[in-house]
Amino acid sequence: MGARSNTFNTPGVVEHTHFLKEIEDAQKIRKTVIDCFEKASLPNISEEERKRILHFVVVGGGPTGVEFAAELHDFVTEDLAKLYPDLKNYVTITLLEAGDHILNMFDKRITQFAEDKFRRDGLDLKVGSMVTKVTDKEICTKERATGKNVSIPYGMVVWSTGIGTRPVVMDFMKQIGQTNRRVLATDEWLRVEGCEDIYALGDCATIDQRKVMEDIAAIFSKADKKNTGKLKADDFNEVINDITERYPQVVIHLKKQQVKNFLQLLKNAQGEDELDIEKFKLALSAVDAQMKNLPATAQVAAQQGSYLADCFNRMDDCEKNPEGPLRFRGSGRHRFKAFRYKHLGQFAPLGGEQTAAQLPGDWVSIGHSTQWLWYSVYASKLVSWRTRALVITDWARRFIFGRDSSKI
Numbered sequence: 001m002g003a004r005s006n007t008f009n010t011p012g013v014v015e016h017t018h019f020l021k022e023i024e025d026a027q028k029i030r031k032t033v034i035d036c037f038e039k040a041s042l043p044n045i046s047e048e049e050r051k052r053i054l055h056f057v058v059v060g061g062g063p064t065g066v067e068f069a070a071e072l073h074d075f076v077t078e079d080l081a082k083l084y085p086d087l088k089n090y091v092t093i094t095l096l097e098a099g100d101h102i103l104n105m106f107d108k109r110i111t112q113f114a115e116d117k118f119r120r121d122g123l124d125l126k127v128g129s130m131v132t133k134v135t136d137k138e139i140c141t142k143e144r145a146t147g148k149n150v151s152i153p154y155g156m157v158v159w160s161t162g163i164g165t166r167p168v169v170m171d172f173m174k175q176i177g178q179t180n181r182r183v184l185a186t187d188e189w190l191r192v193e194g195c196e197d198i199y200a201l202g203d204c205a206t207i208d209q210r211k212v213m214e215d216i217a218a219i220f221s222k223a224d225k226k227n228t229g230k231l232k233a234d235d236f237n238e239v240i241n242d243i244t245e246r247y248p249q250v251v252i253h254l255k256k257q258q259v260k261n262f263l264q265l266l267k268n269a270q271g272e273d274e275l276d277i278e279k280f281k282l283a284l285s286a287v288d289a290q291m292k293n294l295p296a297t298a299q300v301a302a303q304q305g306s307y308l309a310d311c312f313n314r315m316d317d318c319e320k321n322p323e324g325p326l327r328f329r330g331s332g333r334h335r336f337k338a339f340r341y342k343h344l345g346q347f348a349p350l351g352g353e354q355t356a357a358q359l360p361g362d363w364v365s366i367g368h369s370t371q372w373l374w375y376s377v378y379a380s381k382l383v384s385w386r387t388r389a390l391v392i393t394d395w396a397r398r399f400i401f402g403r404d405s406s407k408i
Contacts, residue, residue: 003183003203003296006164012134017159020064029158033072034407036155037084052153054090057139059131060160061097062105063348066114068158069095070351073121079403094124094152096141098161101127103348103356105295107364110348110356117350163296169204188246188338190308199308202301207339211288212247213281218328219243220277230274233266242325248340252290294341302381307339347374 007013019025040053058069081088103111118125128144138151176194184205185193192198223236240262259265294300324334345359355371382388
């Protein structure tokens with residue numbers, strides 16, 4: 001199902017802007033860019049109107065909006081400027097971001113480099129600008145710092161401000177009683193909550209990770225086999241692996257607190273040999289604060305798809321020999337291990353054959369060499385050797401002959 005672009009119910013967005021979700025969107029954008037240059041080259045157009053027509057606005061300072069603004073700048077300066085040499089001085093590209101910085105999810109070093117590069121390249125970067133309305137020729141914003149309402153004339157607006165739920169998914173959520181949520185909720189095995197045999201992955205859903213504190217009594221009871229009401233930290237040895245597997249926020253909390261293991265967490269919390277249920281709750285009280293939703297990226301969806309395929313292929317075997325963690329609120333074990341996302345890094349192409357990368361281990365790389373790393377990773381993720389050959393051939397043709405500027 002995927003998702004649709006989130007318009008935040010801003011008036012005029014659906015009618016007057018372009019999105020970056022479907023192939024048809026890409027075709028419309030390409031056609032509109034060429035149309036803008038064709039219109040601006042007419043001799044009866046005034047100077048002011050020509051500037052308006054060649055003003056391209058990108059709304060959203062996330063990776064998609066930044067990459068599109070950078071690619072558009074390269075297309076204009078490297079290719080269209082040769083075809084329309086008299087118009088290159090009229091072109092303006094504006095990037096609007098409601099937050100304080102673009103690429104907020106990246107390391108500050110990448111954010112700063114991207115902002116400095118955009119300003120050097122002549123892109124007009126406006127942070128703290130929230131779009132309030134879009135008309136056929138103007139986009140209205142409210143400046144957060146001053147509270148002023150500003151109207152900006154434009155020739156084309158591209159809207160890239162995150163994702164929203166598709167109507168068909170919203171209808172399904174109503175049928176299963178998830179009307180209080182913004183997106184479809186699944187458990188850690190990607191099963192839709194309330195529907196045992198329906199699975200959801202990718203942008204249409206989010207994992208509703210169960211909290212430790214909701215099961216704290218059941219966890220304590222599993223460890224307290226003698227029903228004494230008090231346990232030593234070592235008594236948790238048999239269920240430690242199940243706890244850390246079932247509740248990944250525990251592992252994140254251990255790393256953040258620089259604690260070696262779960263037993264050490266319990267001992268550090270009280271400094272006593274025995275814990276009752278209240279002391280156990282106190283030791284784990286801050287664990288659930290580490291929970292975060294997974295990003296809506298292809299990397300997450302690809303790993304979820306691979307995980308589900310593996311589960312479905314081994315359904316019968318795991319039914320007989322469950323491999324998952326203990327059922328703390330029931331008996332036995334879960335059939336499968338819960339889905340765990342492994343972050344492999346993220347890229348942000350910045351134009352001019354430069355890319356920023358943030359990889360695991362807090363490794364940040366920026367520049368031309370990172371662009372070639374991005375090329376190799378992108379090509380490796382394509383679905384077949386035929387597709388890889390076509391894409392790489394396209395890249396080579398662009399390097400030699402430039403981008404195709406014909407309308408589709």
